[in-house]
Amino acid sequence: MTTAKPTQNMVWGEAWGEATHRLASGEAWLVGLWADGGEARLALSTGRPELEFFRYAAVDGSFPSVGATHAPAIRLERAIADLNGLKARGAPDPRPWFDHGRWPVSHPLGDGAPASGGEPARYAFLAAEGGGLHQIPVGPVHAGIIEPGHFRFHANGETIVRLEARLGYVHKGIERLMTGADRTRGAQLASRVSGDSAVAYQIAFARAVEAASGVVAPPRAAWLRGLMAEIERVANHLGDIGGICNDASFSLMHAHTGALRELTLRAAGHAFGHRLMMDCIVPGGVLVDLDRDRRAGLRELTTTIRDKFPRLVELYDNTASLQDRTVGTGRLDLELARRFGCGGVIGRASGRDFDARRDHVYSPYDELRFDTPVWREGDVNARVWVRIREVEESVRLIGQILDRLPVGPIHAEHEPAGRAGEGWALVEGFRGDVFVHVRLDEDGKIARCHLRDPSWFQWPLLEAVIEGNIVADFPLCNKSFNCSYSGHDL
Amino acid sequence: MRRTLIDGLLNGPLTEAAPAADDAELAALAAEVERAAAASLGRSLSIRHVDAGSCNGCELEIHALGNAYYDLERFGLRFVASPRHADVLLVSGPVTRNMREALERTYAATPAPKWVVACGACAKDGGAFAGSYAIVGGVGEVVPVDLYVPGCPPRPAMLLKALLALLNGRQRQSA
Numbered sequence: 001m002t003t004a005k006p007t008q009n010m011v012w013g014e015a016w017g018e019a020t021h022r023l024a025s026g027e028a029w030l031v032g033l034w035a036d037g038g039e040a041r042l043a044l045s046t047g048r049p050e051l052e053f054f055r056y057a058a059v060d061g062s063f064p065s066v067g068a069t070h071a072p073a074i075r076l077e078r079a080i081a082d083l084n085g086l087k088a089r090g091a092p093d094p095r096p097w098f099d100h101g102r103w104p105v106s107h108p109l110g111d112g113a114p115a116s117g118g119e120p121a122r123y124a125f126l127a128a129e130g131g132g133l134h135q136i137p138v139g140p141v142h143a144g145i146i147e148p149g150h151f152r153f154h155a156n157g158e159t160i161v162r163l164e165a166r167l168g169y170v171h172k173g174i175e176r177l178m179t180g181a182d183r184t185r186g187a188q189l190a191s192r193v194s195g196d197s198a199v200a201y202q203i204a205f206a207r208a209v210e211a212a213s214g215v216v217a218p219p220r221a222a223w224l225r226g227l228m229a230e231i232e233r234v235a236n237h238l239g240d241i242g243g244i245c246n247d248a249s250f251s252l253m254h255a256h257t258g259a260l261r262e263l264t265l266r267a268a269g270h271a272f273g274h275r276l277m278m279d280c281i282v283p284g285g286v287l288v289d290l291d292r293d294r295r296a297g298l299r300e301l302t303t304t305i306r307d308k309f310p311r312l313v314e315l316y317d318n319t320a321s322l323q324d325r326t327v328g329t330g331r332l333d334l335e336l337a338r339r340f341g342c343g344g345v346i347g348r349a350s351g352r353d354f355d356a357r358r359d360h361v362y363s364p365y366d367e368l369r370f371d372t373p374v375w376r377e378g379d380v381n382a383r384v385w386v387r388i389r390e391v392e393e394s395v396r397l398i399g400q401i402l403d404r405l406p407v408g409p410i411h412a413e414h415e416p417a418g419r420a421g422e423g424w425a426l427v428e429g430f431r432g433d434v435f436v437h438v439r440l441d442e443d444g445k446i447a448r449c450h451l452r453d454p455s456w457f458q459w460p461l462l463e464a465v466i467e468g469n470i471v472a473d474f475p476l477c478n479k480s481f482n483c484s485y486s487g488h489d490l
Numbered sequence: 491m492r493r494t495l496i497d498g499l500l501n502g503p504l505t506e507a508a509p510a511a512d513d514a515e516l517a518a519l520a521a522e523v524e525r526a527a528a529a530s531l532g533r534s535l536s537i538r539h540v541d542a543g544s545c546n547g548c549e550l551e552i553h554a555l556g557n558a559y560y561d562l563e564r565f566g567l568r569f570v571a572s573p574r575h576a577d578v579l580l581v582s583g584p585v586t587r588n589m590r591e592a593l594e595r596t597y598a599a600t601p602a603p604k605w606v607v608a609c610g611a612c613a614k615d616g617g618a619f620a621g622s623y624a625i626v627g628g629v630g631e632v633v634p635v636d637l638y639v640p641g642c643p644p645r646p647a648m649l650l651k652a653l654l655a656l657l658n659g660r661q662r663q664s665a
Contacts, residue, residue: 102587108623140592143571145539145552148589169588170543173624192618195547195643239553252494258557259504265554275645276547315494486545 016056016064019044024069028052029341030457031426032435033066033076034450035084035109041450042066043424043437045341049360051424058086065091072340072457083175085110095124098168098489108176128154128162136471140169147485151474158470163463170489178449183209183283186446190436191278193451194487199225199232200429201451201487202281204436207362208449209283211423212440219406221285222363227401228268228277228286229429230394231298234305235264236430237345237387237394240482244384245316247475248325256312260305267301270294285411295402302395302402309395313388326381330465330477333378340457344432346481349386350378356428368400380480419444431455431484453487504558534566535653538576538600542593542629543619544583547643548610552580554646567653573599578656579633582643584612584619585626597633605656608635609649611642618642 019042022028031051032043040063042054056063065088067074077088078097085107101120105112133154140148150166174189181189190205191198203225210217217225242257269275271294280288290298316322332342337350347354355372357365373389375382424437432454441447462481466474539552555562562568570576573596585593597606608629611617615628629635639652 098588100588102590103623104587105623140589141540141573141596145549145569147541147544147546147549148592169592170541170583170586171588171624172543172545172584172586172619173622174619176624177619177622188618192545192547192642195545196550198547239550252491255558256494258554259559262554262557262559269645276550276643278547278642311494315491319491484546 016040016042016054019052019054020064020066020069023066023073026339029338030066030070030072030076031341031433032437032450032452033073033080034437034452035080035086036439036448036450038086040080040086040088041437043435047354047359051360051426053424061085062087062089064089067091067093072460075460076456083107083109098171100168108173109179123166125152125166126162126164130156130161132156133161149485153471153474155471158472160466160469160471160474163466163474165459165463167459167485168489170486172486172490174451174490175449178446178451181446181449183444183446186438186449187282188279190451193490194453194484195276195278196236197232197429197431197434197453197484197487198276198278199228199281200427200431200434201436202278203229204425204427204434205438205449205451206281206283207425207427208423208436208438209440209446211425212421212438213283213419213423213444214421215284215412217285217363217412218409219363220289220408221410221412223401223405224286224288224290224410225281226364226368227290227298227398227405228272228280229427230397230401231264231268231271232277233394233430234391234398235261235268237391238264240479241312241316241384241387241391243482244326244380244476244479245322247479248322250319250322253312253315253322256308256315260308260312263301263304267297270297282411285409287410289410290405295405298398299402302399305391305395309391316384316388323381325473325476326384326480327377327379329380329473330469330480331377331379332461332465334376336461336464337378340461342432342457342461343428343454344430344458345383345386345390346458346461347432348373349375349382351376354433356426356433360426360433362425362427364401367404368397370397380476383480420447429454431482431487432458434487451487451490453484453490455483455485455488458483459488503561505561505564534568535578536568536570536576537578537580537653538570538573538596539580539582540573540593540596542581542583542589542613542632543586543625544610544612548582548613551643551646552582552609552649555649560646560650562650573597574601576600576604578605578607578653580607580609581613581629581633581635582609584616584622585629585632586624587626588624590626590632593629593632605636606633607652607656608638609652610639610644614638614640 028044028046040056067077068090082099106115136153139150148169152164154162190201193201238257238261242254245253265275272288332350334351337347337352353374420442422439427434435452437450439448613629
């Protein structure tokens with residue numbers, strides 16, 4: 001079985017520039033960029049199973065900007081400046097990102113100095129100038145039941161010329177809360193980074209800690225994790241398929257997928273004791289086992305979805321008025337998806353064939369059969385179709401896991417003695433690849449935990465795809481992306 | 491589409507009108523909500539949801555209130571797009587410092603009489619995020635709260651129960 005691997009290939013300063021160059025030239029994509037103490041850390045991938053890690057000692061409180069030549073790093077560098085106080089030299093965008101000027105401290109992960117106080121500075125949105133242009137400010141409180149964020153549109157009549165998002169409204173200081181936490185507390189926080197990805201974050205956190213401390217979760221635990229992850233994927237995709245159709249005013253689909261989603265959450269609640277499966281996974285294993293009765297409930301769920309879902313797929317496929325809204329809307333280029341290392345449904349709907357379950361394989365996926373559906377068109381329609389096929393694949397996976405669930409313990413026998421170490425994990429959540437990197441101190445407590453949501457590399461692309469679309473199509477595009485605010489804002 | 495619509499007509503609603511076993515509580519609640527809403531609100535209550543910093547778990551369960559099984563709107567309870575149309579603010583999440591002003595403004599924009607329901611463990615006292623530099627605390631730290639709904643996140647049935655309790659409380663006030 002595959003285990004999470006400890007952090008390897010750590011390279012110091014001189015290689016930083018070369019790594020930046022490789023990112024800019026498209027040889028590699030960015031996986032993570034964060035700071036730990038006085039060091040900047042960079043993780044990148046070339047598609048091989050191992051990631052490459054680089055660190056740069058920011059002796060004078062600064063490090064060479066990656067974002068200067070590789071745009072996906074810009075917001076991560078702005079977050080580092082706010083949280084750690086390390087400056088990216090030559091960074092193209094000096095504006096703060098998470099720090100809206102309302103915290104009692106500045107650089108909460110760095111020196112934690114008292115904030116200067118006073119009225120928060122006005123945020124300067126990027127401009128679009130020309131005759132007939134007007135601005136539409138939206139948020140942070142939106143019209144629907146949705147997380148908060150601000151969208152600033154520049155439009156010419158109905159046509160959007162520029163969209164810029166301002167995020168950070170739900171910044172809860174999770175990485176600061178993680179510092180000094182034990183594993184149980186860490187797992188509790190990981191469950192709540194982004195509630196819709198509770199399972200993906202729990203798995204990523206658990207595997208990163210396991211890698212850092214040299215623990216291996218028993219096979220049954222890994223399979224149960226996989227089971228929860230696929231249930232989570234099905235529930236979210238069902239919600240999103242319906243949500244996208246609903247944003248095109250086709251509520252019939254929303255009603256039907258909503259009912260299937262409810263059945264999925266009920267089955268999860270029955271099987272694991274929590275509808276969103278929070279607090280089910282810890283480093284070393286899982287907390288809930290699956291008995292015969294609960295297994296039967298999940299079987300029944302797969303039968304129901306297999307029975308009802310094809311009709312809904314047909315409904316989507318045969319409703320011309322709906323396709324009229326989704327086909328050709330919000331098109332994302334493959335080249336842009338690649339440059340941003342855009343994972344999940346969004347990347348795969350634009351032809352970027354990446355799936356962490358397959359490309360950074362971890363148990364139980366090394367022993368399961370599944371396809372990764374890829375579409376080329378990159379529009380809202382393609383994102384719906386990838387989700388449809390992924391629901392079918394995940395239902396197959398749930399069936400395979402229920403058939404072949406190994407027997408044995410659900411938790412590693414011995415709690416490891418505290419030891420310092422580092423570990424990482426890349427886990428395929430329903431939204432894309434969740435990256436977690438942890439550093440443990442000598443007592444086995446968390447010295448630093450960095451959690452990178454797939455949304456970091458998807459939010460900027462939403463701004464790109466909306467250009468030239470009409471304002472009325474924004475909800476449709478936004479829902480077809482369904483980025484996480486909380487996962488991004490931390 | 492025709493087949494789907496015809497099936498929908500022939501098979502009857504999924505809505506749990508006569509639910510069995512563990513859903514009996516829900517059915518009883520539903521009947522009570524209906525009575526209370528009719529008495530004090532003319533069968534209508536408009537709810538504006540505000541996420542003041544949640545992990546989005548609460549939002550998922552609030553969304554579920556609208557699905558065919560719970561069908562919130564049959565009680566005259568509905569979500570509205572603007573605080574100016576709302577009787578109730580349903581607030582989720584610990585209040586982050588970055589959202590404090592937005593919550594205060596939303597509350598100010600809601601016409602009186604108004605009620606605030608704090609949804610979930612975070613909205614009570616910050617929950618898992620209590621003590622963070624980025625958190626003000628529970629919703630009660632920023633706006634007056636009429637009712638706290640427990641759970642992380644609260645189950646949809648629990649949310650229904652909360653709205654009922656609010657309605658009953660209102661009746662007592664006006665009696």
